Each structure stands twice: as C-alpha cells, then as structure tokens.
Amino acid sequence: MLTQNLGYPRIGGQRELKKVCENYWAGKTGLQNVLTVGKNIRQENWQLQKEAGIDIIPSNDFSYYDHVLDHSLLFGAIPKRYHDVIQKKGNAETDLYFAMARGYQKDGLDIVAMEMTKWFDTNYHYIVPEFYKDQQFKLFSTKIIDEFYEAKQLGIITKPVLIGPVSYLLLGKEKEAGFQRIDLLKNLLPVYIDILNKLKSFGMEWVQFDEPFLSMDLSEKEQQAFINTYKQLRKEFPFLKIVLATYFESLGDNTALAASLPVNVLHIDLVRAPQQLNEIIGQLPEKTILSLGIVDGRNIWKNNFDQSLAVIQQVKEKLGPERVWIAPSCSLIHSPCDLNNEKNEKVLTAEIKQWLSFAKQKISEVVLLKNLSEDNSGIGNQHKLAENRLINEARRSSALIHNPSVKQRVINMTEKDHKRISSFQTRKQLQQQLLNLPLFATTTIGSFPQTAEVRSWRAQFKKGSLTISEYNQLIEEETSKAVKWQEEIELDVLVHGEFERNDMVEYFGEQLAGFTFTQNGWVQSYGSRCVKPPIIYGDVSRPEAMTVKWSAYAQSLTSKWMKGMLTGPVTILQWSFVRNDQPRSETCTQIALAIRDEVCDLEVAGIKIIQIDEPAIREGLPLRKKDWEIYLEWAVKAFRISASGVQDNTQIHTHMCYSEFNDIISAIANMDADVITIETSRSQMELLDVFADFKYPNDIGPGVYDIHSPRIPKREEMTHLLKKAQAVIPDSQLWVNPDCGLKTRGWDETKKALIEMVSAAKEMRETVQTALSV
Known part of the structure; x- marks a missing residue:
C-alpha cells in the first residue's frame, strides 16, 4: 500500500x-x-x-x-493578440505568461487579459x-x-x-x-x-x-x-x-x-x-x-x-x-x-x-x-x-458549537421571511421616486484601493500602537477623501470605500458568533491574490451591528446616495472553511438571518441602497445537474431571507463575478434583487446574452472594465461595451460599473478608469436623449 x-x-x-x-x-x-x-x-x-x-x-x-x-x-x-509581446526584445517567457493573465499596457501595446x-x-x-x-x-x-x-x-x-x-x-x-x-x-x-x-x-x-x-x-x-x-x-x-x-x-x-x-x-x-x-x-x-x-x-x-x-x-x-x-x-x-x-x-x-x-x-x-x-x-x-x-x-x-436560540430562530421562520412586500415593478417605481437616478446610473462595486498606508493602520491598530480613536480618525479621513472624490467625478451612487475592512468575508466573520480566524491560513484565490478564509465552527449569530457606523458616517458627508455594502450568506459560506457536522444549508440559513439583521439596521440608519454581494452563488452549484435544484432552493432562499426585511423603496443590489449564468438564470431572477451587477468585460459582454434571452426582469449593471488587470481602459472601449449591452438590455434596466471591487488596484489607475467610465455613461445618456429629441 x-x-x-x-x-x-x-x-x-x-x-x-x-x-x-x-x-x-x-x-x-x-x-x-x-x-x-x-x-x-x-x-x-x-x-x-x-x-x-x-x-x-x-x-x-x-x-x-x-x-x-x-x-x-x-x-x-x-x-494571437499576445504575439506582439513575444516579439518585444527583452521580454522573457514569464512576461508573456503574466501578460496573458493580467493584460499588457506598455511598449506601445494595449492588450486585454x-x-x-x-x-x-x-x-x-x-x-x-x-x-x-x-x-x-x-x-x-x-x-x-x-x-x-x-x-x-x-x-x-x-x-x-x-x-x-x-x-x-x-x-x-x-x-x-x-x-x-x-x-x-x-x-x-x-x-x-x-x-x-x-x-x-x-x-x-x-x-x-x-x-x-x-x-x-x-x-x-x-x-x-x-x-x-x-x-x-x-x-x-x-x-x-x-x-x-x-x-x-x-x-x-x-x-x-x-x-x-x-x-x-x-x-x-x-x-x-x-x-x-x-x-x-x-x-x-x-x-x-x-x-x-x-x-x-x-x-x-x-x-x-x-x-x-x-x-x-x-x-x-x-x-x-x-x-x-x-x-x-x-x-x-x-x-x-x-x-x-x-x-x-x-x-x-x-x-x-x-x-x-x-x-x-x-x-x-x-x-x-x-x-x-x-x-x-x-x-x-x-x-x-x-x-x-x-x-x-x-x-x-464542545459547548462552543451549539446555540439553542439560533437553532430555534431557524425553526420559527415563515414564508414571509423570504419574500419582499411587493413585486419588482412596484418597488422600482417607488425607488425611482425616492432615489431619482438618471439612465445609465453609475456606481462602483464597493471597495476602493487598500493602499500600503491603509493596511499599515490596521496592522498598527491590531498591535496596539494606534488607539481606537486614532485609528477611527484615520479611517474617517480616508473615507471623507473617497466620498469627496466620487462627488467630484459625478458618480451617481457612492460607496464609503471599505477602508476599515480587511476582506469581504473575514470582516464579517470577525463580528459574527460561531466564527474564528487564523493569522497565516492563506490560500490562493487567483494569481497573487490570497485570502484567509474564516473558520465556521459553531452556530452563527450577529451580536451587534457590523457596518452601520461607517455607512452612516459616509452618508452624512454627502447629499448623494450612499450604498451600504454587505457580503451575502452564500458567499460567506462558500469562502469560509465550514463546519462539517451539520448540512451546509443549515449553516447558510443561520448566516442569512444575521445578514438580515444588518440590512434592517442599515435601512433604519437611512441607507436606502444596500448591496448584498453574492459572487459565490454560482460557484456553490453542485457539479451534477441532478443536484442543482436542492442547492438552488436553499441558496436562493438564504439570499431572500437576508434581503426581505426592508421596505419597498429600499433598493437591494447584489453582485456576481466570474461565473457562467446560463443554466441558472431563472434562479438568479428568483433572488429578486432590484439590481444585479455582473462581470462581463473579459467576455466582451458575452455573459449578457443569457440575461437578454431570458428577459431578465430586474436592473443589470454589466461590468464595463476589468479590475483584475492593471491596464486603464479608454472611454471608447467602455462605450463600445455599453452599446453591446444596450443591444440586448433595455436602457431603463442598465447601470454602469466596473467588474468588481477596486481594493486590489492602485489609486492612480482607479481614478483614471472611473473618470473614463463616468464619461462613457454620460455619452450614452446624451445619445439616448438625442435619439428621443429627433
């Protein structure tokens, strides 16, 4: 043996x-x-x-x-587009390799990844x-x-x-x-x-x-x-x-x-x-x-x-x-x-x-x-x-694992706990009356660059060399700068930047009961991107509000709408190391109830646009189609539990990236998010076809540039992608946004790219207005 x-x-x-x-x-x-x-x-x-x-x-x-x-x-x-990279003198095979992975924007070349x-x-x-x-x-x-x-x-x-x-x-x-x-x-x-x-x-x-x-x-x-x-x-x-x-x-x-x-x-x-x-x-x-x-x-x-x-x-x-x-x-x-x-x-x-x-x-x-x-x-x-x-x-x-009150809350749920009050069409009218957003509304997916300086503040705070008041002051200043800059470039829906957050799952896990963490439990997500998944060892609950403070602070700085940013229950489940002593569906429902509490608290605090990211919902799909129905039933239900505690005029967004949606489009529609933002730029809007064929009823933000590549897209490139989207999705349903969060990018490239993105959205509005006036 x-x-x-x-x-x-x-x-x-x-x-x-x-x-x-x-x-x-x-x-x-x-x-x-x-x-x-x-x-x-x-x-x-x-x-x-x-x-x-x-x-x-x-x-x-x-x-x-x-x-x-x-x-x-x-x-x-x-x-073939990389053959010019091969021809450039001095480029090693490794440079070609990285160009294929990350794109290439130097030596007079501009090649997408x-x-x-x-x-x-x-x-x-x-x-x-x-x-x-x-x-x-x-x-x-x-x-x-x-x-x-x-x-x-x-x-x-x-x-x-x-x-x-x-x-x-x-x-x-x-x-x-x-x-x-x-x-x-x-x-x-x-x-x-x-x-x-x-x-x-x-x-x-x-x-x-x-x-x-x-x-x-x-x-x-x-x-x-x-x-x-x-x-x-x-x-x-x-x-x-x-x-x-x-x-x-x-x-x-x-x-x-x-x-x-x-x-x-x-x-x-x-x-x-x-x-x-x-x-x-x-x-x-x-x-x-x-x-x-x-x-x-x-x-x-x-x-x-x-x-x-x-x-x-x-x-x-x-x-x-x-x-x-x-x-x-x-x-x-x-x-x-x-x-x-x-x-x-x-x-x-x-x-x-x-x-x-x-x-x-x-x-x-x-x-x-x-x-x-x-x-x-x-x-x-x-x-x-x-x-x-x-x-x-x-x-x-172990007594650490079991919480009877959490188990009882799951048992006590009813059907109304996973349904919005009204249909999307009714909600959309009420949301537009309140939010008054333009066609091709612009936003970002949530995070802004986590510079070495921002990360050093967090490290110093953990080591005790920064007090809580000193740390909060630094985060407030960084948030304020980000809000002001978004206003200057005329983004329509702002985000606070998430400078206080380490990782989109770890940050929430640190504040939820039933989670623990590691110092060095890193695993590769893609390329050089490593994540440190939380460990779910017991029943999950939310002892207190997790994001309300920073979202409310950011909203107080602007008259524009500030988007609250949360990670959804399926993604928290998928991107954690999950306990193996009970079904994953039970753990996911517990997380969904914790996120629901946070969504409701954000609404009470005046945050009327709330994004619940679910990039992992497609990832969690079983490999065999015969097993899909059971998974999708509990995964979609978990999202709806997290999103359905708010009033009709509160707009719920979700975000998904790097997934093929063709086979589960009806399940995505059943999630009933008011707006879904998705990755489409690397596939040149190919992923949008299924949303068009299905006649997806809710609003869609197709990503117009790839944030995982350091190259800076031009306005014309994004306008071209938006016109491809416009050909299959009605104007009234389209939002404009990057593919994903901007945490891993630098500020210089982020600013240049978003300025181009806003310009592309304005051009699209002008084109529509011109067509209507003829």
Missing part, C-alpha cells in the same frame, strides 16, 4: 510567491528573484513531503499564477484557454520537464502532474463559431506524447492526469474522447504508470467509463462523494489500483481516523492491500500551508486549533493512516490514534 499527494500549496508558508510577483510587476525586483523564490518553494515542498513519508510526490503542481494558464503556455495555446472563471465549485480562479478552429499546438514551454529534472537533482523522482487532454479542452472556450473544442483533441494529443517522451528520457516512472470532468455530466462525444485519448496514450506508452485523478464529485454515470480506461491507478474523492466507493470497486478491472481520497483537501478539520481506517480496511478486504493507495481527496492548493504557523491563541484558541489540520498536517495524516492500516502498532502510532479519538469527541461535545 502506497501514499500519494495530488498537489501542494504553491504560495509559500509566508506568501513569498505573492510578495515577489507583486514586487516584480511593480518594477521593484528582477525576474531572477521571482524565479529564485519559486525554486525555493518547490524544493521546500518536495523535501517536506519526502520527509513526511509520502511515497509518490507530485511535480508541476507549482505555478507562478495558474496551473491552467501553465498548460496553455506549455501547449503554445497563445492567443484572458478571461478568468471559477475552478469548478471552489473559490480558486483559473485563466480560461482560448480555442480556434483547426488550432495547432506545439511544445512551447519546458516548465514541466525542467521541474521534474530539478526534483531529480535533489534525489526525488516525482510524479509530473498534467491536466488531462479532455479536461484541458473542456476548461476552455471556442472563440469563433463552426467547431467544438473537443474536436481539437487530434491536434493536442501529439504534444502530450512529445512531453511524455521527453519526461521518460529523464527517468519519469509515474505521471498523473487530472480529469475532473469525469465527475461532470458528459455528452457521448466527450465520453468517447476519454476512451480514444487513453487508448492512444496507452498504445504509445504501454509500460508508463498512469494515475488518473478525479475529484470534487462522484464518478456517477461515468463510473464504467472511468473504470474502463487503461490506467494503473484511479483516484476518487471519498470526502465529497463517499457513496461512490462500492460502485467503483465493483467495476474496477482486476489489476487497477484504487487511490482513496480520504483526507479532506478542501477543508481544515482533523481527519477522523476511525472512520477512515474502516473505509481503508473495507477496500483492502475486497481488493487486497497491494491495490490500495491513500491520498488527500484533491490537490492541497485549497488548504492553508501549515497549522504550526498559528501561534497567537488570542486569534485562534488552543481548543479550536486542536480540531484543525492544514496542508502539512494533512500529509502527515495520509502517512499515519497508511501506518495504522498496516497494523503498525508502534506506541507512537497508537498514541496518535487515541489522541485523534479524544480530539474528535471533544469537538463533537
């Missing part, structure tokens, strides 16, 4: 990669420093896994920005491959080969990780009509074969193909593509040891397909889909090894060894120990690096800390489960098993 790992966090224990990349983009350090930091992280990860006792260690799981983008570069799937979207149902974002008819591929980057050789030089023969050919194509988008991207398989497979041949020449023994789409609904053509792909790979490499990794869901009706593929090891996710075990065992070919994804790669709770050992023993009895591997459920990039970095008990108490396990600890859990299942009854192992039992029982019975 062997152990394997599917992937390890690549940000570094202290976010070293984030820091060096951002310094490089800012021109504060050289490329060589970026490469050195990356090398150090890779080698530390390999050594850590080797010393822990992992038998099969991955390589090519490291990435400077995104592993899907790595593959696009690897295969030469580089959109590639589209970004969510990685299945996680909060990780990947760069979407772009595909064209008859597209050709070639080996463009040698990263995977270089990293395998690098590990070999350390005495570690790794298992290179590749996104499988079928999943890679399905992750992308056709950028022109007349073909299906899966048809490009015949052009792509020769590059995979070339890569494998080169890796074999360096001594590769194992290779891992990630095929997460085997856990998705597949067409017959896609199913056949899997069969053809792995049949051809096996023909080319009859003795290559192949690990086929699936995760995030059960194989379901693809079980027979997956079991039939000519691979040596099939990995399944038994954390997210334990019900699939018996079916896959019954269909697994005689010699195929089953890798049990039994340690949770996406959450932070300590493994229950007794439960895991029972599963391992069951599989060993049916398959034999030589056909069983033990592994995390998926790549550990979704887990923080190391629980040992949590040293402040004022932040994370010892009682709760003992319940947790981060990436480094999960690696140890995998190895310990192997030792325990092999009847290694050494005193140390038996002591750890006894300790694990005590910790899991302590968590189950």
